Amino acid sequence: MPNPYAWLEQSLETIHRADWYRSVKTIQSSPGATVILDGQNVINFASNDYLGLAGDKRLIEAATRAIREFGTGSTGSRLLSGHRELHGELEQAIASLKQTEDAVIFSSGYLANLGAITALVGKRDLILSDQYNHSSLKNGAILSGATIIEYPHNDTETVSRELQQIRNNYRRCLILTDAVFSMDGDLCPLPALLSIGEEFSCMVLVDEAHSTAVLGEGGTGCVEHFGCTGKQLIQMGTLSKALGSLGGYVAGTQALIDFLRNRAPSWIYTTALPPGDTAAALAAIEIVQQEPQRRNQLWENVAYLKQLVQQELPNLKLLPSESPIICFQLANAGEAVQVGKQLISGGIFAPAIRPPTVPTSRIRISLMATHQKVHIEKLVKVLVDIL
Ligand SMILES: *Cc1c(COP(=O)(O)O)cnc(C)c1O
Secondary structure (H helix, E strand, O other), X not given: OOOOOOHHHHHHHHHHHOOOOOOOOOEOOOOOOEEEEOOEEEXXXXXXXXXXXXXXXXXXXXXXXXXXXXXXXOOOEHHHHHOOHHHHHHHHHHHHHHOOOEEEEEOOHHHHHHHHHHHHOOOOOXXXXXXXXXXXXXXXXXXXXXXXXXXXXXXXXXXXXXXXXXXXHOOOEEEEEEOEOOOOOOEOOHHHHHHHHHHXXXXXXEEOOOOOOOOOOOOOOXXXXXXXXXXXXXXXXXXXXXXXXXXXXXXXXXXXXXXXXXXXXXXXXXEOOOHHHHHHHHHHHHHHHHOHHHHHHHHHHHHHHHHHHHHHOOOOOEOOOOOOEEEEEOXXXXXXXXXXXXXXXXXXXXXXXXXXXXXXXXXXXXXXXOOOHHHHHHHHHHHHHHO
């Protein structure tokens, strides 16, 4: 009989041959604009810690205090023995930031999407999902059992046309979109999607993973950025990026959140967020509200990088971006890996992103509020040398 596990090695070989093989790199310092990566000091353009809060003393202090008082684990699911006062406080803080009636926190953003989508739609329902959506939206859609239509990236005409033709064949309908597309850096057409939602009676879920604390005057995200605060929709996001902790959330009406607490399997059947992470996220939200200068600095850094690239690398084609995520495309996966390696040799950590994560290979640069001008200048200088 053939070895039933032999295919694993063959598959790995195929992955290697396509230059798709991935492995971890080790960061040996605290998070920040510069880090020690596999023993080398590099400027960090690979982090989701947009406001530089993951290493902030106040978050560390809040997490440490919570761990001393309440322990390292929450010991159970929220509905059994896992619920603490801190969880309620964090949910209230998120709802108040988002100006929604309520919010619920999950143990990760990925679990928030799986839980929300599977609770909201099922076999008799329809999902329309942007082709560039995050893996957690795509897998949530599959897990829900609903009929899924993937529409071309940001193509609201297709969404309208499909709904016109088939909306009546389904009970509920849910439109899924990233707010900031995580591997491209552009924004979803939220106002158009919301009006399509109204026209065809569809719920809209927007994934604010990369826009929470980054977009909008008050840092509440893409909904605020587009002037849609107060409209009825489903806003999810993560505590793990600009908020410097771990966890996910869904914010919306009281009815939505109550329903999720009763029906979202990835909330009901998993252990509650630990006290330390909960307290850190709570401290982060306070900082986001009280220190808009962090967000302003982040956007100044974005403008500075774009300006320098235009000056020094006029032929470098950046992908359209309205966020701190800035990408440029390369011919193939091999070239992207090569440029990624050269960047590291030059002291710059900006990863190559390849298929199957994205259709075309690229270098992805993410900016932080804590980057200094010299960091951005060094990045552009190294890019000039390589390209
Ligand atoms: C990172 C990310 C998630 C998952 O969030 P985690 O808290 O890391 O699990 C979901 N959606 C998008 C668009 C993301 O970029």
